[in-house]
Amino acid sequence: MRTKIIATIGPASRSREVLSRLITAGVRIFRLNFSHGSASMFVDLVRLLRELEAECGSPVTILQDLSGPKIRIGEIPDGAISVGKGDRVLLGPKAPAGAVLPFIPFTNQPVLNGLEAGDRLVLSDGGLQFRVLGTAPEGCFELEADNSGIITSRKGLALPGKSVRLPALTEKDRKDLADGLELGVDAVALSFVQTPEDIRDAKEIIAASGRKHIPVIAKLERQNAVDRLDDILAEADVIMVARGDLGVECPLPALPAMQKRIIRACNRAAKPVIVATQMLLSMVNSPSPTRAETTDVANAVLDGADCVMLSEETAMGNFPVETVEFMKEIAAKAEELHFETQRLAEPADEKGTADFLAYAACLLAEKTGARGIVSHSMTGASARLISSRRPRQMVWALTPDQAVLRALNFSWGIVPQDIPVDIPGHVARAERFVDTAPDFEKGDNVVITAGQPKAGRKPRGTNMVKIYRK
Structure with a gap:
């Protein structure tokens, strides 16, 4: 198989037996999600992967995925808030005295400083959408819900179309990267990349460790990163089309065309590109994918993706090995079509x-x-x-x-x-x-x-x- 499969390791896939079966099924890149842990949690897992690498006789790549500056709300005092369309809530660092509106704790001051009346605000990966009405006491903002839903603690917050300058590497990320390099990871993915400087920061840490040839993967999750794609491509070793947060930041109808343009740019630059998020999500609970999912995977391959990535499917799904086997078969059929319809293209004149x-x-x-x-x-x-x-x-x-x-x-x-x-x-x-x-x-x-x-x-x-x- 030419298209590479990345499998995220989680509770469903941490055992020797399942990892061995995933390697036999064709996985050569395993993703460690540092959003849910630190290097100390992965010591035994890295050791096991190296043992399996020696047994299979093929290189196995361990990908460290850093959590990045994910913007999240705080702990909801009563556990959850139910809102209906048109309801109003308060968002801020401290509930105003005597406030009657439901309160959402949020202490990220750089984001609060940039909020203005009329801004759109999205929670729960797009499940809840609000409009900023204006300011309120204690540094809060009053929001109006555009739809109904339930707000629970620690949910992600996004501001579609609004640039919020936060460095891609948090202090946790810097420590995790240094620890991961010492642990022996083979590649690192940066979350919420916005500028080429974000990538250079990571490469400086890698260079200081003495490790060579450690690819830095830029995860495209924000519109301003897509707007600077050429600059980011010049610095990054690999690009990931991270459709989860990107689909929150950007209008969903625009996402397929955006994916195709990113892949095309990566192909032109000879930089590997990964397509990720919800590729075979139904297989978390089902032994076979939906027809739409099979088409999605095939289209990613036909668009020119080097890798397709599985997240929940292999981390916590009931059918991790079967998911990889389905993905492998879908990719193989798409590759057959590629060779029927595509011809070897000569490089552009400006190439070297x-x-x-x-x-x-x-x-x-x-x-x-x-x-x-x-x-x-x-x-x-x-x-x-x-x-x-x-x-x-x-x-x-x-x-x-x-x-x-x-x-x-x-x-x-x-x-x-x-x-x-x-x-x-x-x-x-x-x-x-x-x-x-x-x-x-x-x-x-x-x-x-x-x-x-x-x-x-x-x-x-x-x-x-x-x-x-x-």
């Missing part, structure tokens, strides 16, 4: 030498009916460029760097492969891999890309494409 080498490798593979493409790459950059062209052939990415191997799990169609460095030549290593790998039969054509430096010089990136016959 590396892009045209990747295109040449894919073109050679297509025209010669090659069994596969083998890319020797120390950083994985060449393999990712080949992946971005979406060749019919699988791409075996050879590298001796374990961090690079695990980072390559995010890219479509790539099979990361550890390669020994007992012989110096990159081409020689690639040819030996073809000669010894059971994936290739005698007489198969295989396209090889590698960096072949002049004698006595260090490699400076991929500079060679050749056809090799086993």
